[in-house]
Structures are given as C-alpha cells and as structure tokens.
Amino acid sequence: MPPSKDRESNRFSARVGRYAKVGTNMGGIAAKVAGARLFGMELDNAKNAAELAEALGGLKGPLMKVAQLLSTIPDALPPEYTTELAKLQASAPPMGWAFVKRRMRAELGADWQSRFAEFGREPAAAASLGQVHRATAHDGRVLACKLQYPDMASAVEADLKQLQMLFSLHRRMSPAIDTREIAKEISARVREELDYGREAAHIAMYQDILSESEDIRVPKVVDDLSTSRLLTMGWLTGKPLLEFKEHSLEDRNHLARTMFQAWWHPFSHFGVIHGDPHLGNYTVFEQDSTPAGINLLDYGCIRIFPEAFVEGVVELYRGLLEENNDRVVAAYERWGFTNLKKEVIEVLNIWARFIYGPLLTDRVRSIADGVSAAEYGRKEAFRVHSALKELGPVTVPQEFVFMDRAAIGLGGVFLHLRAELNFFELFNEQIDGFEAATVRARQDRVLGAAGLANETHAA
Numbered sequence: 001m002p003p004s005k006d007r008e009s010n011r012f013s014a015r016v017g018r019y020a021k022v023g024t025n026m027g028g029i030a031a032k033v034a035g036a037r038l039f040g041m042e043l044d045n046a047k048n049a050a051e052l053a054e055a056l057g058g059l060k061g062p063l064m065k066v067a068q069l070l071s072t073i074p075d076a077l078p079p080e081y082t083t084e085l086a087k088l089q090a091s092a093p094p095m096g097w098a099f100v101k102r103r104m105r106a107e108l109g110a111d112w113q114s115r116f117a118e119f120g121r122e123p124a125a126a127a128s129l130g131q132v133h134r135a136t137a138h139d140g141r142v143l144a145c146k147l148q149y150p151d152m153a154s155a156v157e158a159d160l161k162q163l164q165m166l167f168s169l170h171r172r173m174s175p176a177i178d179t180r181e182i183a184k185e186i187s188a189r190v191r192e193e194l195d196y197g198r199e200a201a202h203i204a205m206y207q208d209i210l211s212e213s214e215d216i217r218v219p220k221v222v223d224d225l226s227t228s229r230l231l232t233m234g235w236l237t238g239k240p241l242l243e244f245k246e247h248s249l250e251d252r253n254h255l256a257r258t259m260f261q262a263w264w265h266p267f268s269h270f271g272v273i274h275g276d277p278h279l280g281n282y283t284v285f286e287q288d289s290t291p292a293g294i295n296l297l298d299y300g301c302i303r304i305f306p307e308a309f310v311e312g313v314v315e316l317y318r319g320l321l322e323e324n325n326d327r328v329v330a331a332y333e334r335w336g337f338t339n340l341k342k343e344v345i346e347v348l349n350i351w352a353r354f355i356y357g358p359l360l361t362d363r364v365r366s367i368a369d370g371v372s373a374a375e376y377g378r379k380e381a382f383r384v385h386s387a388l389k390e391l392g393p394v395t396v397p398q399e400f401v402f403m404d405r406a407a408i409g410l411g412g413v414f415l416h417l418r419a420e421l422n423f424f425e426l427f428n429e430q431i432d433g434f435e436a437a438t439v440r441a442r443q444d445r446v447l448g449a450a451g452l453a454n455e456t457h458a459a
Contacts, residue, residue, distance in 0.1 A: 094123045094131050095149065103147050107230040115225060119145070125280070127298070129193055134235060142235035143222060146196065152229075153194055160187050185398035189275065193300035196231040198452075202299035203233070205450035206274075209266050215258045215293035217285060236295035238283025242416060244291050249420065251291050255284060256419030258294045260426050263410050268430040271310045271443045275402035276301035278409060279416070303402040304447070307440040308334055313403070314434050317427070320349075320356050328352070336397030344394060347387040354380040355407050358423040367414040367423070376415055377408045 095103070100121070104112045113119060116135045123131040130148040137143055149155075192198060200221045207218045217236055225232035244255060259282070266272045274281075274296065281298040284291045312334035319327030329345055337348070353360075354377065358367050368376060388394055414421075447453050 094126050095147075097121045099150075100133070100147065103150065104230070107147070107227045108225065116143075129300070130229075135232075137222070142237075143225070144219065144233050144235045145225070146231040146233070148194070148196065148229040156190055156194060160190065182396055182398065182401050185401040188398075189301060189303065189402065195228055196226065197228045199231055199299050199302075200226060201450045201452050202302045205272070205302075205446050205452060206266070206296065206299060208446045208449055209270050209272065210262070210296075213261065213265075215254075216262045217293060217295045219295075219297070236283065236285070236297065238285045238295040241279055241282050241284055241413065244284055245416060245418070247291065249418075252417040253419050253421055255291055255294065256414050256417045256421060257426065259410065259413055260421075260423075262294055262296055263406065264427065264430045267305075267310065268314070268434065269439065269442055270446055271305040271307055271439050272446075273303050273305070273402060273406050274299070274301070275303045275406050276409070279413070282413075301402070303399075303406075304443070304452075305399060305403075307436040307443065309336075309399050309403075310439050311434075311436040314431050316352060317356055317359060317431070320352060321360055335400060338395070341391070343391050344388070347384055347391065347394075350387070351380060351384050355404070358411075359427040360424065362422065362424040364420050364422050366418065366420055367411050371415065373412040373415040376412050 104119075108115060117138050117140075118136040120134040122133075124134045124144070125132040127146075129152050130146055133145045133147065135143040135145050200223070203218060203221050207220070210216045210218055219233035219236050222232040222234070241255065244251060263274060266274070276298065278298075281296070283295045283297065285293055285295055312331045315334065316328060316331035319325070319329075319331055325345075328349065329340060332340055332345065332348060340348075358365060371379075444453075
C-alpha cells in the first residue's frame with residue numbers, strides 16, 4: 001500500500017474551524033451547568049442536548065461514532081445527549097462529485113480515473129468518517145472504495161476535546177460512572193479509525209482468523225488502489241440482515257449462529273473483537289435464494305485485548321455458572337475493577353448476569369423474552385445506574401467499553417432475527433480447552449502475519 005503524504009494531519013486551522021462551529025454551544029452548556037450547580041437549580045438536559053445537536057448538525061465526523069458507543073454504556077452521559085447525538089448520523093450529507101474527484105486525485109494522483117474501468121459518482125454507503133463508492137476494476141472485479149472525508153484528523157481531535165468537556169460536565173453532576181477510562185478508550189479507538197492502512201491490516205488478520213469458515217466472508221484489499229485515507233476492497237454482494245426477519249426459523253437461526261461464530265471465535269481464540277456490531281456492518285450472502293452466510297464489512301473498530309482480559313471473561317462466566325463468588329470477584333479484578341466493595345460487586349453482577357444470562361442455561365431459548373432490539377439492555381442499564389448512584393462513582397476499566405458495546409449490539413441482532421438457539425452450547429464450544437497462553441500465542445502469530453506485531457493492547 002503506497003504511503004500518501006500526510007497533508008491533513010491534525011491541522012491547527014481546521015481544528016480552529018471545528019471549534020468555532022462547536023465550541024460556542026459547548027461553552028454555553030458549560031455555563032448553564034455551572035450556574036445550576038451554584039444556585040441548586042435543575043438542568044434541562046433535553047433542551048441542552050437539542051442545542052448541542054443543532055450546533056453539530058452539519059458536521060460529519062467522530063461524534064457520530066462516539067454517540068453509537070456511548071448509547072450502550074450506562075450513565076456515560078445523560079440519555080438525552082446520546083439520543084440527540086445518535087440522530088446526527090443520518091443528517092450528514094455526502095460529499096459531492098467535485099469533492100470526491102479532488103479527494104481521489106489527492107490519494108491516487110491526477111490520472112486516478114484511468115485506474116478504474118468505472119467509478120460510481122454517487123456514494124453507495126456513508127459512514128461517520130468517510131463514504132463508500134462502488135467501482136469496477138479493469139479485470140472486471142467489482143470494488144468498494146472507502147474514501148475518508150477531508151480534515152478528519154483535525155475533526156477527531158476537535159471533537160474529542162468537546163467530548164472530554166461533556167464528560168467533565170457530567171462528572172460534576174454526581175454520576176454513577178467515572179468516565180475518564182471510557183473517554184480514554186473511545187479516544188484511542190476513534191483515532192485508530194482514521195488510519196485506513198491499519199484497517200487493511202485488520203482485514204488481513206480477520207482473513208487469517210476466519211480462514212476455515214465458509215459462512216463468513218471477509219473482503220480482500222486491493223493494495224495498489226489503497227492509501228492511508230482510501231481503502232479499496234473487493235465488493236461483497238449481499239442483502240441487509242433485516243430483509244431476512246420473516247424467513248423461516250431455520251434460516252434465521254443459521255444467520256444468528258454465524259453471527260455468534262463471527263464475534264466469539266476471534267475473541268475466545270485470538271483476543272480480538274469486532275467492536276461495532278452495527279446492522280450496517282453486515283450483509284447476508286445467498287446460495288440458491290437461501291441465506292448462506294454473513295459478509296463482515298467494516299474493520300475500523302477492532303479491539304485487540306491482552307490474554308488476561310480474555311481469561312477474565314471466561315473466569316467470570318465460570319464463576320457465575322458455579323455460583324462461586326470468589327471466582328467472580330477475581331474475574332472483575334482481572335478486568336481492572338479496583339476497590340470492590342460487596343455492594344458494588346452485587347451491582348456489577350446485575351449487568352454480568354444480564355450479559356451472560358443466555359449463556360448460563362443449557363437449553364434452546366431466545367436471547368431475551370419480551371424485549372425489542374432497541375430496548376435490549378436498557379432496563380438493566382437503568383438498574384445498574386440507579387444502584388451505583390447510591391454507592392459513589394465506579395471507574396470502568398477501558399477494555400470493558402468495547403466488550404460491553406459489542407455484546408449489546410450482538411444481542412440486538414439476535415432479537416431482530418428472533419433466533420432460538422442453545423447459547424450455552426455455542427459458547428462452551430468456543431471456550432472448550434481455553435488457555436490464556438494459547439490465546440497469546442495465536443494472537444502473536446496473526447498480528448505478526450498482518451503487520452500488527454506491536455499492536456497488542458496493554459492490560
């Protein structure tokens with residue numbers, strides 16, 4: 001993959017423009033919070049959140065990604081803020097053709113169009129940091145060209161500063177969760193998403209990890225048409241997952257089982273997760289008009305864990321299964337929770353039993369009964385929030401953020417499909433013979449092969 005000159009690396013002028021668009025409203029909200037605290041007044045979170053959304057309305061960028069992540073973390077921000085931020089994703093307009101031509105010229109040179117047989121003028125898909133165009137190679141291959149929006153490095157730094165301000169304000173309102181580690185984790189992952197060269201390496205790693213699966217397809221990167229801000233891949237033909245909601249239970253269960261495999265196998269065997277199980281990141285490929293498997297499309301939000309964290313996940317499961325409190329507490333501590341009082345452990349167990357619940361009973365069942373995909377986890381999150389509020393702020397280890405996000409997203413997919421599976425059996429197949437040292441050895445091998453040898457995240 002040829003390196004591109006870093007013309008847009010966190011430019012001060014671009015950051016200043018971003019601050020000018022966002023900062024005034026943020027400052028106004030900060031003043032309101034300070035005034036409310038000083039005079040003992042109630043804050044109108046809904047109104048403040050709407051004002052913030054209005055300030056951000058025309059901006060593409062990382063705040064949209066951040067909103068998706070925050071929506072699954074109990075009490076990370078007031079719910080009114082995450083609701084308003086989430087609305088921004090749909091409102092950001094795509095880059096026009098004149099803009100696209102300039103961006104492509106900057107990445108591949110003045111003769112860039114000659115390198116494709118065809119290149120679609122209209123985007124086939126939009127994301128928080130870029131948009132995807134469908135193209136055709138001279139040899140007939142259909143391609144997906146993911147092109148980053150301009151000045152995203154500057155936008156990321158500007159937006160993350162605004163996010164830090166939001167978190168800081170929220171901490172002053174006596175929340176249940178100390179958000180500093182959450183902010184650190186989200187900032188690190190969003191910055192990583194800027195580097196399409198890194199995403200290309202993630203794709204290579206997933207091709208290796210899932211090489212024996214016929215039900216999960218991973219795209220192939222076209223290196224000579226890719227840069228750090230343009231990622232060109234083979235186009236994976238498929239239909240949206242939701243188009244299969246009315247198929248037979250057999251079809252729906254097959255797709256759910258494949259999704260379980262696509263997420264849990266990389267984690268339990270290699271310490272790697274796809275941290276953004278958003279419905280737009282999967283499509284379904286068919287054979288003879290029958291759903292055959294899953295296309296896994298987006299690799300910007302990949303989380304690599306130390307083997308000790310993976311071991312904590314397995315140990316917590318076994319502790320809950322055996323009702324062994326000492327084992328449960330040791331697992332929380334292995335994850336990085338500290339100063340665990342008995343009352344805090346009981347509250348954490350509410351969340352743990354919710355996440356692990358379907359995996360603890362050896363029977364065919366739905367992931368949750370009587371709950372919509374949109375509401376999955378909300379009731380439990382509220383219970384945890386309310387209980388922790390009485391106990392004082394709890395610091396959530398940064399590794400927990402994407403583990404939690406992915407588990408909620410995956411559960412939502414199972415609910416959409418109305419799947420009925422033996423989740424106990426599926427999970428125990430994945431952790432059969434689990435050994436942390438083996439996970440580390442496998443991880444070292446796939447990271448090294450993908451050119452990510454130095455990317456293991458420290459515990």
